[in-house]
Amino acid sequence: MVEVVGDAATVAVLALATMVPITLAALGEIVSEKAGIVNIGLEGIMLLAAWVAAASYLEAGVGYIGAYVLGAIVGLALGLIHGVLSVYLKGDQIVMGIGLNIFAVGATILGTYALWGVFSNSPSFDPMPGLIVVSGVKISPLVPATIALGIVLWAFLQKTVIGLRLRACGEDPRSAEAMGVNVLLYQVMAAGFSGLTAGLAGAYLSIDYQGVFAKNMTAGRGFIALANVAFSGWDPLLALLGGYLFGFFQALAISLNIALQEEALSSIINTIPYLATLAAVAVVARRRVRIPRWIGRPYIKE
Amino acid sequence: MAASRELLLTLASILVGLAAGALVLAAGGADPLKGIYVLLTSFTYYPEILLVGASITMLTGLAFAIPLRVGFFNIGGEGQLYAGAIVSLMVSLVAPYTPFPGLLAGFTAGAILGFIAGFLRVRLGVNEVLSTIMLNWAIYWTSTYLVIDVLADPIYPHLTRQVPEAARIPWIPSSLLGPLSEVLPGGVPIIPFISIAVALAAWAAMYLTVPGLRYRFVGANEYAALSRGVNVDYVKLASMTVAGGLSGLAGALLILGYSYRVDTGLSGLAGYGFEGIGAALIGRNHPLGIIAASVFLGELAAGSERIQVEANVPAELAEVVSGAIIFVLAALSGLKYVAPRLLGVKSEG
Numbered sequence: 001m002v003e004v005v006g007d008a009a010t011v012a013v014l015a016l017a018t019m020v021p022i023t024l025a026a027l028g029e030i031v032s033e034k035a036g037i038v039n040i041g042l043e044g045i046m047l048l049a050a051w052v053a054a055a056s057y058l059e060a061g062v063g064y065i066g067a068y069v070l071g072a073i074v075g076l077a078l079g080l081i082h083g084v085l086s087v088y089l090k091g092d093q094i095v096m097g098i099g100l101n102i103f104a105v106g107a108t109i110l111g112t113y114a115l116w117g118v119f120s121n122s123p124s125f126d127p128m129p130g131l132i133v134v135s136g137v138k139i140s141p142l143v144p145a146t147i148a149l150g151i152v153l154w155a156f157l158q159k160t161v162i163g164l165r166l167r168a169c170g171e172d173p174r175s176a177e178a179m180g181v182n183v184l185l186y187q188v189m190a191a192g193f194s195g196l197t198a199g200l201a202g203a204y205l206s207i208d209y210q211g212v213f214a215k216n217m218t219a220g221r222g223f224i225a226l227a228n229v230a231f232s233g234w235d236p237l238l239a240l241l242g243g244y245l246f247g248f249f250q251a252l253a254i255s256l257n258i259a260l261q262e263e264a265l266s267s268i269i270n271t272i273p274y275l276a277t278l279a280a281v282a283v284v285a286r287r288r289v290r291i292p293r294w295i296g297r298p299y300i301k302e
Numbered sequence: 303m304a305a306s307r308e309l310l311l312t313l314a315s316i317l318v319g320l321a322a323g324a325l326v327l328a329a330g331g332a333d334p335l336k337g338i339y340v341l342l343t344s345f346t347y348y349p350e351i352l353l354v355g356a357s358i359t360m361l362t363g364l365a366f367a368i369p370l371r372v373g374f375f376n377i378g379g380e381g382q383l384y385a386g387a388i389v390s391l392m393v394s395l396v397a398p399y400t401p402f403p404g405l406l407a408g409f410t411a412g413a414i415l416g417f418i419a420g421f422l423r424v425r426l427g428v429n430e431v432l433s434t435i436m437l438n439w440a441i442y443w444t445s446t447y448l449v450i451d452v453l454a455d456p457i458y459p460h461l462t463r464q465v466p467e468a469a470r471i472p473w474i475p476s477s478l479l480g481p482l483s484e485v486l487p488g489g490v491p492i493i494p495f496i497s498i499a500v501a502l503a504a505w506a507a508m509y510l511t512v513p514g515l516r517y518r519f520v521g522a523n524e525y526a527a528l529s530r531g532v533n534v535d536y537v538k539l540a541s542m543t544v545a546g547g548l549s550g551l552a553g554a555l556l557i558l559g560y561s562y563r564v565d566t567g568l569s570g571l572a573g574y575g576f577e578g579i580g581a582a583l584i585g586r587n588h589p590l591g592i593i594a595a596s597v598f599l600g601e602l603a604a605g606s607e608r609i610q611v612e613a614n615v616p617a618e619l620a621e622v623v624s625g626a627i628i629f630v631l632a633a634l635s636g637l638k639y640v641a642p643r644l645l646g647v648k649s650e651g
Contacts, residue, residue, distance in 0.1 A: 107326065
């Protein structure tokens with residue numbers, strides 16, 4: 001146990017690496033939900049983008065940056081599709097997300113088998129090199145980028161006219177329309193942005209964090225990102241904090257498993273991030289936050 | 303919306319879903335039309351997969367449909383099913399006399415999980431999509447622990463011990479099947495009949511009883527129900543608890559009536575919870591529709607198994623198709639707002 005406590009610094013640094021996907025996806029989703037569009041298909045988008053990034057890196061030789069770009073493009077495309085179907089066809093936002101998640105699990109397994117002949121994972125490769133290494137933990141450029149994005153999005157939503165218009169779409173689309181805001185366009189763009197960040201988060205998992213694509217490797221991170229959105233009360237700055245907190249639980253489970261080397265106990269330790277996330281959301285749930293009022297509902301013009 | 307138009311939309315979604323499957327098959331180098339044909343017509347090759355898959359999916363389908371009507375998304379069918387399966391296995395090892403204690407324990411285990419998610423939502427406002435997914439993963443890892451550490455078979459450590467003979471749900475032997483015994487040399491499992499009975503009971507409870515009336519009242523208009531003195535929170539909590547119980551029962555039926563054991567990766571249990579969502583949506587959240595939709599999804603499972611064996615495409619093809627169907631169904635669900643005249647309904651906007 002002494003070594004475990006002594007490794008507290010490592011856990012704290014490792015949490016910076018584990019926070020990236022859940023924070024990035026949460027930041028995009030905050031923007032989307034502020035505009036009124038919910039996408040619970042983040043998990044599926046992350047998984048598909050993780051596969052595309054790994055596949056393009058391994059098979060197409062596009063390099064790390066190219067793989068990131070392709071993962072982001074896949075995410076953006078899926079986000080835009082979700083947005084267009086939600087906004088123009090008034091599709092059921094929650095159920096579309098469920099469908100996408102189920103589709104993504106199957107499609108990535110089929111893709112893995114088609115490319116590499118196995119059901120479970122791609123060949124492993126060297127993950128993208130980091131900026132620096134602290135306490136034996138690689139710090140990816142996406143760590144500072146994620147933190148910067150949180151700050152920029154806070155300023156964008158709170159301090160800019162476009163941010164105000166976007167929030168109006170999720171609060172009261174009729175009034176926004178009367179103000180001259182193109183509500184439907186704003187919503188599609190916001191949904192696309194959410195897909196883009198989820199795509200980056202997925203690509204991070206495969207080419208930057210782990211150096212492999214593995215079946216179901218998102219392991220609920222898309223939903224932890226959604227937990228983070230609720231935890232933050234739709235505030236990008238608090239989402240940075242929440243992302244670090246939830247990332248910390250994951251880092252703790254990883255470090256405990258490495259320190260204890262106890263195969264049986266490892267399964268129990270693996271429950272920590274999920275139960276802690278649920279507990280954290282339950283604790284803050286009573287706080288009355290301003291939920292965007294028009295969230296998840298189709299806006300039908302008169 | 304008129305029932306015939308709903309059916310039309312469902313069929314259209316199924317066609318698009320199958321088209322997505324065909325695309326995937328074509329991308330993988332297989333003949334897409336032949337693949338779809340095989341996907342839809344393989345029940346004679348794998349009748350057990352169809353029968354068992356349909357009976358399990360029927361229950362997890364009800365587990366999604368019942369809370370949905372009162373506004374809750376129970377995405378926890380997966381974890382509730384794992385819990386029901388593992389707990390019923392444990393009970394059958396402790397009390398190896400009849401299947402009943404295991405069935406009851408499986409139902410209870412799932413019901414507790416459903417209750418937790420319902421309670422967190424009703425009392426604390428924790429979104430049930432979040433809580434059920436987090437519980438799914440917590441249960442997945444807890445089950446893995448139990449499978450590896452507590453229930454492992456001394457001879458085959460990657461499997462658990464088996465449900466003792468006396469605690470199994472019997473099969474109808476093929477000798478009693480007459481002409482069908484050729485197709486079903488192994489006999490017929492009883493669990494499909496149990497599942498159909500449960501689904502019919504759910505239908506009767508919804509439409510013929512007073513609590514069922516309250517439940518439908520809350521589903522139709524919870525504010526009106528509240529003003530008429532219905533305890534809305536109680537109805538919602540009860541619907542989540544029953545739903546969890548049905549998924550747990552599904553897990554128990556799977557273990558006690560078909561697979562008798564679990565592997566360390568839980569691969570024999572995985573996927574049924576999510577497939578239930580498809581059954582509920584394709585079956586339009588109606589118990590009778592869910593029965594039909596489960597048979598369709600059971601056929602997809604049998605077909606994708608055959609495609610895996612013959613054309614070397616992973617059986618997850620079934621997930622691609624059902625995921626696509628769900629997605630398209632959801633995408634088209636807003637047509638009543640966008641094109642009311644096309645559907646022959648008055649605008650609800």
